[in-house]
Amino acid sequence: MISKNKSKFITALQKKKNRDDENLFVIEGDKLVREFLNANVRLKILAAKAEFINSLPSEKLKLADETEIVSYEELRQMSSLKTAHNALAVVEKDDSEINHDQIFRQLCVVLDGIQDPGNLGTIIRAAAWFGIPSVVCSKESVDVYNPKVIQASMGAILHVKVYYTGLAEFLTEATEKKIPVFGTMLEGESVYSHRLGKKGIILLGNESKGISAELVPFVSERIFIPGKGASKPGIDSLNVGMAASIVFSEFTRREG
Numbered sequence: 001m002i003s004k005n006k007s008k009f010i011t012a013l014q015k016k017k018n019r020d021d022e023n024l025f026v027i028e029g030d031k032l033v034r035e036f037l038n039a040n041v042r043l044k045i046l047a048a049k050a051e052f053i054n055s056l057p058s059e060k061l062k063l064a065d066e067t068e069i070v071s072y073e074e075l076r077q078m079s080s081l082k083t084a085h086n087a088l089a090v091v092e093k094d095d096s097e098i099n100h101d102q103i104f105r106q107l108c109v110v111l112d113g114i115q116d117p118g119n120l121g122t123i124i125r126a127a128a129w130f131g132i133p134s135v136v137c138s139k140e141s142v143d144v145y146n147p148k149v150i151q152a153s154m155g156a157i158l159h160v161k162v163y164y165t166g167l168a169e170f171l172t173e174a175t176e177k178k179i180p181v182f183g184t185m186l187e188g189e190s191v192y193s194h195r196l197g198k199k200g201i202i203l204l205g206n207e208s209k210g211i212s213a214e215l216v217p218f219v220s221e222r223i224f225i226p227g228k229g230a231s232k233p234g235i236d237s238l239n240v241g242m243a244a245s246i247v248f249s250e251f252t253r254r255e256g
Contacts, residue, residue, distance in 0.1 A: 002070050007077060010045065010090060011077070014026070016143045019145050024091065024092055024093060025091055025150070026147060026150075027089050028079060028084075028147070028150075036158065037060045042063050042065065042092070043064040043091055044089075044092060045067075045068065046061075046087070047088050048067075052086045052087045064089070072084065075087075093145060094161070096163075098165055103136065104177055104179050105199060108135070109134070109204065110170070110201050111204055112138050112206060113205070113206035114141045114204070115141070115142055115207060118148060118149075119152075120142050120144065120153075121152020121153035122153075122245075124149070124160050125153050125156040126241070128153075128160050129156075130245075130252045132202075135160055136164075137164050138166075167215055179201060180221050181220050182196070182203065182223050182247075183211055184204055186210075186224060187224070189223060190224060194223050196250065203218075204243065204244055225247070
């Protein structure tokens with residue numbers, strides 16, 4: 001049985017302020033916990049049903065600083081999900097500092113004010129799938145350690161570095177170094193015919209407002225995803241997560 005104080009501590013990490021104060025976040029689900037363990041990530045706390053604990057190899061159990069055998073009801077009380085899983089864990093946040101020079105050498109994604117946790121998680125997952133190692137978010141974007149972002153990204157959070165910074169300053173430096181900035185905009189050229197490169201910045205805007213007026217001047221290459229549905233009532237754009245996957249795929253296809 002887990003103590004009430006520890007249970008409350010884990011539950012409190014659902015709030016950003018507490019995650020920031022403690023520099024910790026929560027992962028939930030058998031598959032996700034196993035993926036973190038298989039990646040040899042240290043867990044501050046592993047709380048799981050006995051059968052899950054017993055299924056783990058001894059060398060993986062050693063990666064947990066604290067192990068708590070709990071009931072399903074205890075997991076349900078700590079869970080942020082509608083239906084709790086058999087395991088959850090508390091993990092230390094990645095506090096790596098952003099390295100502009102390293103990011104500029106590769107293709108990266110920049111997100112301007114993404115608010116929906118599911119969208120951010122989907123974009124991170126797509127970035128991992130298409131081999132894009134870095135996602136740079138505006139400070140106004142949703143927290144990457146939000147439980148809904150973690151769930152939507154699945155294990156992709158292990159393979160993609162996510163940073164938060166002032167985008168105007170970041171894009172100013174990119175422009176000075178002649179790094180192309182590909183902005184997804186309605187008045188852009190079709191992504192299927194536009195000349196794409198192996199490095200550069202893919203800039204995606206807010207779900208409802210698009211790329212902010214402050215950042216539009218930094219866009220050197222305007223790209224657009226054409227579709228037959230644009231003329232139909234109720235369909236004026238693609239979800240940003242869907243759009244990201246299409247754009248990432250096209251960049252990857254050109255590399256081949």
